[in-house]
Structure formats: structure tokens, C-alpha cells
Amino acid sequence: MNVLAFGPFDVSIYVSLALLFGIAAQFRAMDGYSFLRNVLSHVEPRIGILYAVSLVTLVVSPFILNDVLVLILTPALIRYAKQYGLDPAPLVVAEVTFTNIASSLTPIGNPQNIILWASSGISFHRFVGGTWEFVLASAAVAAAALAPLAWRLGGPRDATARLKSAAPAAYLLFVTAVVLAAEVFHAPDYASLGVGFLGGFAINRRTLGSVKKEFDVRSVLLLYGFITVIAVAVHFVAPEIAAYVAPAAAGKEPYSWAFVGVMSSLIGNVPVTQLLVSTSGVTAAAAPKIAVETGLAGNLGPAASFANLLALQMAAREGVPLKKAIALQMVVGLVAYLPVLL
Secondary structure (H helix, E strand, O other): OOHHHHOOHHHHHHHHHHHHHHHHHHHOOOOOOHHHHHHHHHHHHHHHHHHHHHHHHHHHHHHHHHHHHHHHHHHHHHHHHHHHHHOHHHHHHHHHHHHHHOOOOOOOOOOOHHHHHHOOOHHHHHHHHHHHHHHHHHHHHHHHHHHHHHHHHHOOOOOOOOOOOOOOHHHHHHHHHHHHHHOOOOOOOHHHHHHHHHHHHHHHOOOHHHHOOOOOHHHHHHHHHHHHHHHHHHHHHHHHHHHHHHHHHHHOHHHHHHHHHHHHHHOOOHHHHHHHHHOOOOOOOHHHHHHHHHHHOOOOOOOOOHHHHHHHHHHHOOOHHHHHHHHHHHHHHHHHHHHOOO
């Protein structure tokens, strides 16, 4: 029995999301921006900037909210493009595409996975066990689709920089270890995330005030709004829509990938996930497949993922041609969505 569930509301989801944003705030307070920028500088001379961006997001996004990663990384990519006179659109597309793909891997990679994790009761390792093959397949086909863009951007340009501190990476590993250890003792998800957040102060050695400055309150409240509106609406119309939602929530194919893909394009993958959970519930068996479908569906349209909206908003302020970026992402995203059809 979930003691934090009250009517249509599962408070544990709200708590877990807040703690996950707190973990992201710790990462940012550790100067996560400089850390990621230096990692890019190490990788770029070896494989080029486009694939460096893809690789960094592929590795980091499963362990920190994809929305936060976009907030940290997008300005750096646009500055890089301006410095070398490059088209920034392919860099933003690679970042967002691989962030949506990689964040599907773990329960803590994006907001919709937190919802699935908390509501289904699935363990961390079982969740990853059901997602990793789809994530790798999607990453492989997306990398192939990006090859022409990588060729156009050309070879290495950036000088290799030294990593000044490994604290951000150590912190993400610490959080993952805490989550895995908590499962041995059958602790609630929000409890392990709470320990992960508090442990950041020992690694970060910053005050609560400095971490609070990095906490993205606006994004948390917006996600809360999405979840609450859907939960309340479903509470009143569940009988009328259950027949349409239940097959998708159960992972019945090909209905599930079509339903999730279309609905995510229209209303976003977080509201779609909450719709599935509030209407029919998602079992532990179906949760990994739904996580992959909603994560990859985030690449199917500009409003399909909150990370997309954040990246496009920042890109627009810097004069990046949005029509080109959106068109590129939808093409690459459609290719990257193909593994869920198998």
C-alpha cells in the first residue's frame, strides 16, 4: 500500500521529482557546467564536436534530469558554434535527441520515468534491464542518421582541456549507488533520492543557500502542473477513456508505440505518462517499455518533451533558425523511434 497516495494524487511522485531537481541543483552548484564543457573538450578532438555532444549526453543523461542537462549544455554548444562560425542547429539537435534517448535508460533520467518508477514499484535494476537494449539500438540508428551532419561540421577544432574537478561525476555515481543500495533494504524511492540529495552537501561543501540558487523552481512547478491537471481530469473521465488508454498502459503492441508516439507529439511525454498511470496504472512488467516509448517519443515534435522546449527557447534567444532545428530533430527522432516498433 502506498501511504503517500491520496485519491488521484500520488504524493511520492511529487516528492521524488523535487528531490531529483535538488540533485540536479547540487550538480550545478558543483560547477557542472565547467565539468561538462571540459569533458567535451577532451572528447571533441577524437571524434568531432557532433559525436562528442552525442556521447557526453548519452553517458550523463541517465543520471541527471534531461531537462537540467539541456539547461547546462545548450548555451555552451551555441557559444562553440559562434566561436568557430558553425551552424548551431545540428549541435542542438544532437544534444536534445541523445538526451531524450539516454534519459530513458534509468528511473532517474527524466520526469516521466520517475512517475513510472514510483507508481509501478519496479526496481532500479529491473527497470534498466528492460530499457538498455532499446536505448542502445536507438542511439545507434540516431548516430547513423546524424552522420551527414557530422561530416558537414568537419573535424576537431577545440583544444584539449584538463578536468579541474571530478566532483560532479563522483556525485552522480554516489546517487546511483545510494539508489541501488536502498533497494536491498526495500526503502522507498523518495528516501534514496533524499539521501542522495543530502549527500551532495558533503561532496559539494556548499551551503543550502548556494544550492537553492541552482534549484529550478519554475520547471518543478510546471511539471507539477502537468501532473496535477492530468490526474484531476482523469479522475472524472477515466471510465470514458479507459478502453483507449488501457492497451497502451499494458504495453500492447503495436497499439502502445502508436498511442504514445501520437499523444506525446500532441501534449508531451510527461502528461502522456501521467495519463497512463492515472487511468489504468502501469505494471512493473510494462514500465520499462513505456519508459522507452515516452522517452524516444520526446524527439517526435517540438512540444513532445519539456527538454525540447527548453533547448528551443534558449536557441531562439541566440538567433538559431528554429524551423531548421525542428525539422532536423523530427527526422532524426523518427529514425530513433524505430527500435520500439520491433
